[in-house]
Amino acid sequence: MKAFIRVTALAAAMLLLAIVGLVATVLVDDDAEATELSDGGGGLRGVPAEFRTWILRAAEECKQPELTPALLAAQLYQESKFKTSRAEATSTAGAQGPAQFMPGTWATWGRDDDKNGEASPWDIGDAVMAQGRMMCSLVKQAKGSGYPGDVRALALAGYNAGWGRVEQYRGVPPKSFAGGETYNYVQIILSTMSRFEGPGLLTVSGSGTGADALRKAATRMGTPYAYGGGGPSGPSTGFCDGTNGYLGGKCAASSTVGFDCSSLVQYAYWPKLKLPRTADAQYGATSDRPVSRTDLKPGDLLFWAHGGSGYVYHIAIYAGDGNVLHAPRTGKRVELAPLTSAMPQGDYLGATRP
Missing domain, CATH: 1.10.530.10 (Lysozyme)
Incomplete structure (x- = not known):
C-alpha cells in the first residue's frame, strides 16, 4: 500500500x-x-x-x-x-x-x-x-x-x-x-x-408474487454459481456432467456451494409457486403467459435458447430498469446485469409472467 x-x-x-x-x-x-x-x-x-x-x-x-x-x-x-x-x-x-x-x-x-x-x-x-x-x-x-x-x-x-x-x-x-x-x-x-454508506445494490418496489420473488432472489446476490447446485431451501454444491460445471479444466461445481440459473429462480418463487427445476422446464411451465419485452415487470422470467429457439439453456429474473438478476455461469456469482448483455442477444427467446 x-x-x-x-x-x-x-x-x-x-x-x-x-x-x-x-x-x-x-x-x-x-x-x-x-x-x-x-x-x-x-x-x-x-x-x-x-x-x-x-x-x-x-x-x-x-x-x-x-x-x-x-x-x-x-x-x-x-x-x-x-x-x-x-x-x-x-x-x-x-x-x-x-x-x-x-x-x-x-x-x-x-x-x-x-x-x-x-x-x-x-x-x-x-x-x-x-x-x-x-x-x-x-x-x-x-x-x-x-x-x-x-x-x-x-x-x-x-x-x-x-x-x-x-x-x-x-x-x-x-x-x-x-x-x-x-x-x-x-x-x-x-x-x-x-x-x-448506503443500502445495497437493488431496490424493489411494489407487491405481488413477482416482486416478492425478486426481493428473495436479491438476498442471494454474490452467491457463487454452481452448476446443478441449489434448490428451494437455498444454495448447495452442484455437479459436473462432462460439459458443464468446469473451471480451469477441473470440476468446480462439486466443491462450490451456490445456485445455477434455474435453481435461483426456483428458490425465489418457492413455496408460493413451485416451479420445476430446469430452465427448459420452467419455460414449459410458464410459456402460456408470455410477456413482450416492452411490458416487462420486476419478477418476470426471461429465457435464452441457442439461436432464439429450441432447448432453453438460461433463465433470469427481470429486475427493472432494463436489468436482470441471474446466476450467469461457472466462475461467476449471482448478479445484476443489463438485459442486453446478460446473454447473447441472438439467443433471447422471450419472457413469461409466472
Missing part, C-alpha cells in the same frame, strides 16, 4: 462522485417474507460497478463488524481513487494497483481470488480481497493490542505505515510523525466513509 498520503489529498477526497445510487439491502430467511431496509454501513454506494461485488465480498468474509464495505471503499478511494491503470495506480514508492500493495506485502496477502490464473495487485478482485484480508487481520490485531482509540483507525494506520509504527506510538502515529501523513490518511478515510 502507499507508504504515506499527502495532506493535499484531503481536498481531493472531498470530490467523491456519486456513481451509483439505486439501492436498498434486502434481508430474508429462506422461507420468510423479504424486507427492504437501508442498513447504513452494511451497504454501499458511490463506487464503480466493477469494484462493488468484491468490496461486499471482502467485507462479508472478514467477520469483523468494524470492517464495513464503506470503510473498504473509502480506503480504496484514498489509495487510488479506484484507478487501475499502471500509469495512474503506481506510486513513487513502488506501490501497485487499486489497493496500493508493495511487492513484499502482496506476497503475503495476494491470492488469485478472481480465478483468472494469476494473483495480481492489478486485478480488481485480487486487490480488493487482499486489502480485505490484510485489514481484517489488522482489525483483529488492533482489538487485541489494548491500545486506545478506534480499532478502525489503528488498522488503517497499520495498513498505511506498518503495524510496527502503531506499536511504536501505542496508537495512531501523531501529526508529528512524517508530517502528519499517516494521521491525515486515517482521518480522511474515517471522515469520508459515510459518503459510501
Whole structure:
C-alpha cells in the first residue's frame, strides 16, 4: 500500500462522485417474507460497478463488524481513487494497483481470488480481497493490542505505515510523525466513509408474487454459481456432467456451494409457486403467459435458447430498469446485469409472467 498520503489529498477526497445510487439491502430467511431496509454501513454506494461485488465480498468474509464495505471503499478511494491503470495506480514508492500493495506485502496477502490464473495487485478482485484480508487481520490485531482509540483507525494506520509504527506510538502515529501523513490518511478515510454508506445494490418496489420473488432472489446476490447446485431451501454444491460445471479444466461445481440459473429462480418463487427445476422446464411451465419485452415487470422470467429457439439453456429474473438478476455461469456469482448483455442477444427467446 502507499507508504504515506499527502495532506493535499484531503481536498481531493472531498470530490467523491456519486456513481451509483439505486439501492436498498434486502434481508430474508429462506422461507420468510423479504424486507427492504437501508442498513447504513452494511451497504454501499458511490463506487464503480466493477469494484462493488468484491468490496461486499471482502467485507462479508472478514467477520469483523468494524470492517464495513464503506470503510473498504473509502480506503480504496484514498489509495487510488479506484484507478487501475499502471500509469495512474503506481506510486513513487513502488506501490501497485487499486489497493496500493508493495511487492513484499502482496506476497503475503495476494491470492488469485478472481480465478483468472494469476494473483495480481492489478486485478480488481485480487486487490480488493487482499486489502480485505490484510485489514481484517489488522482489525483483529488492533482489538487485541489494548491500545486506545478506534480499532478502525489503528488498522488503517497499520495498513498505511506498518503495524510496527502503531506499536511504536501505542496508537495512531501523531501529526508529528512524517508530517502528519499517516494521521491525515486515517482521518480522511474515517471522515469520508459515510459518503459510501448506503443500502445495497437493488431496490424493489411494489407487491405481488413477482416482486416478492425478486426481493428473495436479491438476498442471494454474490452467491457463487454452481452448476446443478441449489434448490428451494437455498444454495448447495452442484455437479459436473462432462460439459458443464468446469473451471480451469477441473470440476468446480462439486466443491462450490451456490445456485445455477434455474435453481435461483426456483428458490425465489418457492413455496408460493413451485416451479420445476430446469430452465427448459420452467419455460414449459410458464410459456402460456408470455410477456413482450416492452411490458416487462420486476419478477418476470426471461429465457435464452441457442439461436432464439429450441432447448432453453438460461433463465433470469427481470429486475427493472432494463436489468436482470441471474446466476450467469461457472466462475461467476449471482448478479445484476443489463438485459442486453446478460446473454447473447441472438439467443433471447422471450419472457413469461409466472
